[in-house]
Amino acid sequence: MARLSMMNKLLIVVIIVAEISRIFSIEDNPSKVFVVELNKLLVNNKISDDYCIDERIFCDNDQISIVNLEAVNISRFPVEIIIIKDTLKSLTITYANLKGNIPDEIYKLTELEYLNLEGTNLVLSYLDLNGSSLSGSIPDGLYSLTELEYLNLQGSKFNGGLSGKIRDMNKLLALDLSGSNLSGPIPDDLYSLTELRYLNLQQNRFDGGLNDKIRDLNKLLYLDLSGSNISGSIPDGLYSLTKLEYLYLMGNSINGTLSPKIGNMIRLTSLNLSFNQLSGIIPNEIGNLINLKDLEMRENKFEGNIPDLSRLEILVNMNISSTKHILNASCDNKTLPPYITKNRCFIAPVNRLCNSTIHCEYSNKPVDKSSIGSMFYTPILKMVVMMIACRGVIETERFIEG
The missing domain is CATH 3.80.10.10 (Ribonuclease Inhibitor)
Structure with a gap:
């Protein structure tokens, strides 16, 4: 009797070990994990454990590369598809009576080459x-x-x-x-x-x-x-x-003058008009843009006085230059952004160097047109x-x- 009890215990241990092995085997294989999760969503006609021979699944080296679910009865969109994002090339889910927005997981399928969601009513x-x-x-x-x-x-x-x-x-x-x-x-x-x-x-x-x-x-x-x-x-x-x-x-090749109406754009934090053909005076109203942090107006054809910019209290970067005219500098710290520093502020060419100013760097040298092709960049991080x-x-x- 004791011997029989011992054998029963051994059998239970064997079963437990086998189940644990099976679980770890699944977890080590993303495709197997996905199939397990997908079967939970399929109302009927579930995918077999040997998924690579299923007509709805195609594999490459035992990893799922194609999922083809046509006219399936599925409870929701299988967001678990993200599990096989590194191997999935093609995804078809058609006429599945799904509704709502396409989930964000779709956009994480970095290897996906083909997507067909016809007849699913997904947006x-x-x-x-x-x-x-x-x-x-x-x-x-x-x-x-x-x-x-x-x-x-x-x-x-x-x-x-x-x-x-x-x-x-x-x-x-x-x-x-x-x-x-x-x-x-x-x-x-x-x-x-x-x-x-x-x-x-x-x-x-x-x-x-x-x-x-x-x-x-x-x-x-x-x-x-x-x-x-x-x-x-x-x-x-x-x-x-x-x-x-x-x-x-x-x-660009934008010409004409800068309108005083720019002073209405009060929410601007960054303004870049550099490397164009804007001419005439810089309107005083630009001093109304109190939220500006960056002001780039280099290499245009401006002339006349530099306006009073003392209200631009959070401006940290400024560059104003003209390729055609000499600009009139007031040499008064009180007309400059109060917290800007010389290494972040440049105005050229000017009629006088204003050596006494502490907030901005001035130059009386003519400004030549730059080759701006190398100055462009793709601000991916900024875009994101x-x-x-x-x-x-x-x-x-x-x-x-x-």
């Missing part, structure tokens, strides 16, 4: 293809993603321009097409995207200038058109974007931070409105 609201090197013309299908709120195609290699069909994407909150080789005029239809908070079109090859209709983008917080071959004068509509916090127009910041502002607005 695509965020699409980030940054650095994917897409080429050719922008496909019409992209403009049909009318539920998108965030679109990032930074660094693509498109040819041709933006289609007027972009007006259909009127739910966009953030749009980044920087460094995408776009050409042709900026279509007027772009200005119909009135929900935009973030717009980055830097480093493209557009033709012509900005339309006064840009005033319709009155919710913008961030606008970057640097190095995009923009010409013509700054339209009055731009000065009406009073919610803007970041405005970058450097490295701004996208997150915009998203936070938007969610806060929705909470308040709700």
Whole structure:
């Protein structure tokens, strides 16, 4: 009897050890873990343990590379798909009666090459293809993603321009097409995207200038058109974007004068108008931009007096220079930003060196035009931070409105 009891105990130990081994075996294999989690969601017709021979699964070296779930009865979207993100190349989930937003896990599938969610009623609201090197013309299908709120195609290699069909994407909150080789005029239809908070079109090859209709983008917080071959004068509509916090127009062929209306853009924290052909006097109203931290106006054709900037108490970086005229410096510390330092403030060329000033560096030497191609950079971190910041502002607005 004692012997039988001992054998029963040994059998139990063997079973426990086998189960533990099985569990550890699964945990060591991401594909096995995914199949276990997926089967919990499948109402019927579950995937067998030998998943690589299942017609819905394709493997490469025992790791899942393709998942094909057509007309399946599944309780929710399998967010556990993230478990196989390093090996998954293709994902198809069609006619599964799923609803709601596509979960964030989709955007973490870094090796994914093909995605088909036809007939699932899922809504695509965020699409980030940054650095994917897409080429050719922008496909019409992209403009049909009318539920998108965030679109990032930074660094693509498109040819041709933006289609007027972009007006259909009127739910966009953030749009980044920087460094995408776009050409042709900026279509007027772009200005119909009135929900935009973030717009980055830097480093493209557009033709012509900005339309006064840009005033319709009155919710913008961030606008970057640097190095995009923009010409013509700054339209009055731009000065009406009073919610803007970041405005970058450097490295274009923008001419004409800077309007006193710039003083209305009171929320600006960063303003860069460098390397253009702006002329005339610098308006005194720029001294009203009390939230400015960065002011870059180098290498334009300004003339006349440097305005009183003493109200810019949080300004930490300033560069003003003219390639055509000598600027008049007042040599009075009281007219300069009070907390700026000489190593972060430069004005040139000036009629006198103002050696007594403690806040700014002056030069009487002529300013030559720079070769600005090497001065451009792709502010990926800044873009990410701004996208997150915009998203936070938007969610806060929705909470308040709700």
